[in-house]
Amino acid sequence: MKKILLAAVVICLSFHSNAYCQNGDEVLNNGITNLKDLLTNHIIEKAYLHFDRQYPYYVAGEGVYFKAYITKGERHEPSDLSGTLHVDLINKNDVILQSIALQLNKGTGWGDFALPDTLRKGSYRIRAYTAWMRTDKHPYFFDQYISVSSINNLDRIADAIKQGTPPSMTFFPEGGNMVTDIRSKVAYKAIGPDGLGINVNGVVVDNENKEVAKIAAAHLGMGVFDFIPEEGHTYKAKVTYADGSQSTIDLPAAEAKGITLSVNTNDPSKVSIEIRANRAYYKENKDKQLNLLFYYSGSLKRYTPKLDGDLLGLDLPANTFPTGVLQVTLLSGNGEPLNERLAFIQNPDLLNLSVAANKPVFSKRENVQLSLNAKNKDGNPVNGSFSVSVIDESKILVDENTENTILSYLLLSSEVKGYVEKSNYYFANVSKETRANLDALMLTQGYRRFVWKELLHGNADTTKVACNPEKTIDVTGALKTKTGEPIAGCAITLLAEAGGPVLNATTDGQGKFRFLNLVFETGTRFILKTQSSGKKGVLTFDVAAAGPAVSPGDQISSKYNANADILASFKNNQVRGVIMAGNVSSKVLLKEDKITGVKSTVNYRSSNLAGPGHADQVISGDEIKNAPALSTGLNGLARGVQFLDGVASLKTGMTISGSGQSLEPMLVIVDGLNAGRGTSIDVINPGSVETVEILKAANASIYGMEGGQGVIVITTRQGAEKNDVITKEMSPGIFSVEPKGFY
Numbered sequence: 141m142k143k144i145l146l147a148a149v150v151i152c153l154s155f156h157s158n159a160y161c162q163n164g165d166e167v168l169n170n171g172i173t174n175l176k177d178l179l180t181n182h183i184i185e186k187a188y189l190h191f192d193r194q195y196p197y198y199v200a201g202e203g204v205y206f207k208a209y210i211t212k213g214e215r216h217e218p219s220d221l222s223g224t225l226h227v228d229l230i231n232k233n234d235v236i237l238q239s240i241a242l243q244l245n246k247g248t249g250w251g252d253f254a255l256p257d258t259l260r261k262g263s264y265r266i267r268a269y270t271a272w273m274r275t276d277k278h279p280y281f282f283d284q285y286i287s288v289s290s291i292n293n294l295d296r297i298a299d300a301i302k303q304g305t306p307p308s309m310t311f312f313p314e315g316g317n318m319v320t321d322i323r324s325k326v327a328y329k330a331i332g333p334d335g336l337g338i339n340v341n342g343v344v345v346d347n348e349n350k351e352v353a354k355i356a357a358a359h360l361g362m363g364v365f366d367f368i369p370e371e372g373h374t375y376k377a378k379v380t381y382a383d384g385s386q387s388t389i390d391l392p393a394a395e396a397k398g399i400t401l402s403v404n405t406n407d408p409s410k411v412s413i414e415i416r417a418n419r420a421y422y423k424e425n426k427d428k429q430l431n432l433l434f435y436y437s438g439s440l441k442r443y444t445p446k447l448d449g450d451l452l453g454l455d456l457p458a459n460t461f462p463t464g465v466l467q468v469t470l471l472s473g474n475g476e477p478l479n480e481r482l483a484f485i486q487n488p489d490l491l492n493l494s495v496a497a498n499k500p501v502f503s504k505r506e507n508v509q510l511s512l513n514a515k516n517k518d519g520n521p522v523n524g525s526f527s528v529s530v531i532d533e534s535k536i537l538v539d540e541n542t543e544n545t546i547l548s549y550l551l552l553s554s555e556v557k558g559y560v561e562k563s564n565y566y567f568a569n570v571s572k573e574t575r576a577n578l579d580a581l582m583l584t585q586g587y588r589r590f591v592w593k594e595l596l597h598g599n600a601d602t603t604k605v606a607c608n609p610e611k612t613i614d615v616t617g618a619l620k621t622k623t624g625e626p627i628a629g630c631a632i633t634l635l636a637e638a639g640g641p642v643l644n645a646t647t648d649g650q651g652k653f654r655f656l657n658l659v660f661e662t663g664t665r666f667i668l669k670t671q672s673s674g675k676k677g678v679l680t681f682d683v684a685a686a687g688p689a690v691s692p693g694d695q696i697s698s699k700y701n702a703n704a705d706i707l708a709s710f711k712n713n714q715v716r717g718v719i720m721a722g723n724v725s726s727k728v729l730l731k732e733d734k735i736t737g738v739k740s741t742v743n744y745r746s747s748n749l750a751g752p753g754h755a756d757q758v759i760s761g762d763e764i765k766n767a768p769a770l771s772t773g774l775n776g777l778a779r780g781v782q783f784l785d786g787v788a789s790l791k792t793g794m795t796i797s798g799s800g801q802s803l804e805p806m807l808v809i810v811d812g813l814n815a816g817r818g819t820s821i822d823v824i825n826p827g828s829v830e831t832v833e834i835l836k837a838a839n840a841s842i843y844g845m846e847g848g849q850g851v852i853v854i855t856t857r858q859g860a861e862k863n864d865v866i867t868k869e870m871s872p873g874i875f876s877v878e879p880k881g882f883y
Contacts, residue, residue: 144704148624167475168431168536172440174189175859179438184210185219186266186554187282188546189227190527192625194538197287197704201257204286207527208242208249208268209546214438214549215462215670218247218525222270222883223611225685229253230265232698234690235751240883243659248525251883256841261290263700271610274688281688284544285697289704305333307381309340311391312584315470315479318391319398320371321418323724326353326391328582330381336697337361338560342379344391346370349473355379362584369394397421401470401479405571405579408458408486414443415452415470417876422450427474436485461485464551465582482586484552486570489517495528514687532806536707537541542563556585559696615655617681619647624825625652631671636664637876660881665816668875678823679875681813744831747812747855750842755833761857769827770854778834781806781852786820789838790850806848807840811856814878819848821854830857 190481192205208227212219222244229238242249253266270283307330314325330340337360344353344367353365353474355377369375375391404412413432417425425447432454434441445452465484470479491514498509510530514522531538541562548563566578615634619627632653634643645653668679744760746752759777767773771783780791782803789803805818833853840847 145443162708167469168696171261171475172442175435175440176825179214181183183213183221184280185221185270185272186216186280186550187225187273188549189266189268189271189282189408190287190529190546191284192529193531195531195536195701195703196285196527197289197701198255198705199704199708200255200259200261200288200290203252203254204266205252206250206266206384208235208244208251209525210244210247210249210270211550212247219244220247221609222272223609225249225271226269226271227251227590228267228687228690230267230690230691231261231695232265232690236687236690237750239687240662241352241880243882246525255288257290259288259290259792261288261700261704263287263698265698267690269688270619271607272644275607279688280590282549283693283697285693287701287704289708302624307332307338307383307385307387308386309377309379309389311377313392314583315401315481317400317402317479318369318394319416319418319421320369320396320400321878322416323366324400325364325366325369325583327362327364327580328355328357328377330357330379332361332382334699335559336537339382340379342377344375346373346375348373362580362701363585364576364580371396378564383746397424399470399478401427401468401481403466403468403481403483405458405483405485405575408488408575409630410458410481411456411461411467411485413454413456415447417447417450419450422447425472426499430478431471431473431475433467433469433471435467435469437464458485459487459489461487463487463489465555465586482582484566484582486575486578490547491516491522491524493526494518523852536703540568543568556581558585559694560585561696584634590762596682599769612657612822613879613881614657615658615666615681617653617679618651619653619679620651622678622823633669635667635669636660662881662883663878664881665876665878670873670875679877679878681879745855746833746853747809748853749809751837754835754839754842755853756825756836756839757834759832759834761826761829761831763825764829764832769822770824770826770829771820771822773826774832778832778852781834781850786822787818788821788850806850806852807843807846809843809851809853811854813880814846816876816878817849821852824854824856828856829854831855 158751188211189206190209198204206227210219210222210225211217212221225242225244227240228236229610230236232338238253240251240253242251264286266284269279273279273281282366282606282754301878309328309330312327312329314327318324318326332338337357337655340355340357340361340363342355344355344365345351353367355363355365357363371394374393376391377391378386379389380386399415399416399417399421402414402416404414415430415432428447430445430452432443432445434443434456443454445454466472466483466485468481468483471476471477494511494513496511498511502508510528512526512528514524514526516522539562542566543564545564548567549561552566553560553563560581566574566581568871619630619632621627626647626649628647628649628651630647630651632645632647634645634655635641643655645655647653647798670679675795744752744758746755748754757779761773763777764773766769769786771786771788774781775783779787781788782791783789784803788806788808790806791803807817808815808819808821810824830853833851833855835847835851835853840851843851
């Protein structure tokens with residue numbers, strides 16, 4: 141009888157299968173319209189960085205190389221929205237040590253960070269995002285932790301393990317609820333003090349202490365059991381954790397009248413749906429219409445069955461849906477959400493990749509040529525953008541299950557709540573067991589980008605994003621007199637020192653100018669020429685808006701990986717010609733990380749690349765605000781610094797040549813922008829300065845070779861001109877500036 145009923149229901153439902161254009165209940169149709177608006181007006185972007193090695197640990201002195209992939213929409217197509225990707229290197233105290241902007245081409249880009257050999261041992265984070273991502277309520281920023289060891293054995297203090305948090309366990313009924321007299325599937329997850337899944341065993345008993353189910357975690361603290369709740373009974377779990385501790389946890393109460401939704405993906409070829417109503421619910425809602433919605437990869441399918449039996453079933457071919465998360469929602473005829481279930485579809489639709497070398501054996505340091513072949517499941521060649529990392533697994537063993545691959549990240553890790561332990565386990569070697577464990581993960585850590593209840597009642601934000609994706613670089617600023625009076629109608633010419641097109645602009649009534657849609661690399665120096673207006677002007681550049689605040693990192697991923705010490709021992713025993721940051725003049729060097737904790741004394745604003753607390757001396761603007769010139773106010777206050785015509789130099793920065801002795805000027809940084817060495821700081825009004833930081837030696841090393849003779853970092857006060865950066869005037873009316881460009 142059940143098979144006949146299932147077949148009849150399937151045929152009935154297939155006649156009512158449509159997407160987006162239903163003539164049903166107005167509330168539901170409004171919800172579908174709102175979903176379409178959400179997908180159209182809030183297109184998501186995701187970033188993934190493929191690093192030069194599968195294991196996330198390095199040695200101080202190495203380079204960290206990566207290729208960036210940016211996708212858009214729910215189908216993860218190469219993004220043509222953003223043209224710029226921002227990548228930050230962040231230390232364990234959430235301080236940005238280095239930031240670069242990568243130019244994207246068809247959703248891909250390349251970059252690297254040079255880790256100085258003075259960098260302390262510890263855990264660091266690499267964050268990647270586009271400006272477009274910041275418009276999303278839940279932005280898909282990419283985060284990857286790396287462990288950095290040191291051949292100098294610096295900072296050998298291991299991170300303290302969090303203590304005092306007992307193991308915990310949470311239960312998740314399939315579809316969101318348990319109903320009396322209906323067999324219910326219940327998933328669970330047990331977590332240890334370190335936030336990772338732990339083994340657990342136990343039983344489920346009713347209020348009469350009668351055992352109704354057994355608990356035995358199958359994978360990483362997760363598992364599933366099923367039983368039939370009875371009316372008037374309550375249930376609790378009695379469990380024993382891996383550390384021997386015990387606990388008793390109440391299960392959610394079963395509903396006396398209700399309906400359940402079950403999704404079964406055990407058979408790789410199909411998705412099986414069962415809708416069950418207990419007697420009380422069926423009697424009250426017999427023959428009423430239901431709405432069954434399937435959301436996947438930005439598409440929606442809707443079925444409208446009638447509740448003409450207490451069991452409804454539907455089988456759909458799995459290849460109806462692409463590989464990825466499937467969201468199944470059951471609603472009443474008037475649009476009231478009843479049940480929801482997330483499942484993961486795994487189709488045999490992955491590319492077949494193979495790598496072949498040009499010869500079987502190579503001599504030491506001989507160039508190796510590799511050929512990469514990509515074919516689809518039908519054996520036909522396909523085009524794509526690829527990257528390959530090569531390591532020696534005889535030295536460092538790699539656990540495939542722990543890798544953060546582009547497949548596991550885009551389709552799983554970024555789509556579920558919380559930390560996904562060993563995410564690649566579910567993809568490396570797919571089997572019946574891994575599929576069952578993946579289903580348990582979806583039951584316990586499922587995430588929904590939208591909530592149907594909000595869409596149905598118009599509470600979701602579906603308005604169009606009021607900004608444009610960042611594609612190029614705009615160079616903007618203002619021309620004013622020394623007293624701050626705008627110079628309007630002045631023609632300004634912009635030209636790169638290395639040559640190229642000549643660009644022209646004219647200042648507006650506020651003295652502002654704009655050069656838009658530029659593409660240039662960091663380190664490009666521009667010459668600006670202003671037309672004579674009879675007034676001597678001060679040219680300022682606007683600093684790009686600050687990036688997003690650094691959110692606290694994931695405490696589980698941030699733990700130091702001791703395998704980095706093994707890698708360091710190899711480097712210590714045999715020098716392999718690794719890239720040493722100190723020998724790469726074209727890279728920005730990172731300073732030695734001296735932060736061991738957040739200091740309460742560091743409470744000032746700073747545009748220092750390493751953040752506040754990384755200076756040899758900090759001078760408050762209040763001490764110099766009444767000085768006739770900035771250099772005059774700093775003279776005598778700035779220890780070990782002398783000034784000549786507004787140019788700062790360290791008294792120890794003496795060079796001796798055939799022509800005699802001379803002082804090397806310090807590098808000047810104003811509100812984060814490199815104003816160059818030898819720039820006069822007297823073009824800055826002392827009253828506009830909030831802090832002046834003097835950086836020497838190790839503290840100055842973050843600015844690379846340019847900071848070798850010291851750095852003076854000037855941060856101006858917040859206000860109308862807080863983002864102004866003073867340019868270096870080479871001669872009257874001719875200025876030189878080096879704005880931040882693409883890496």
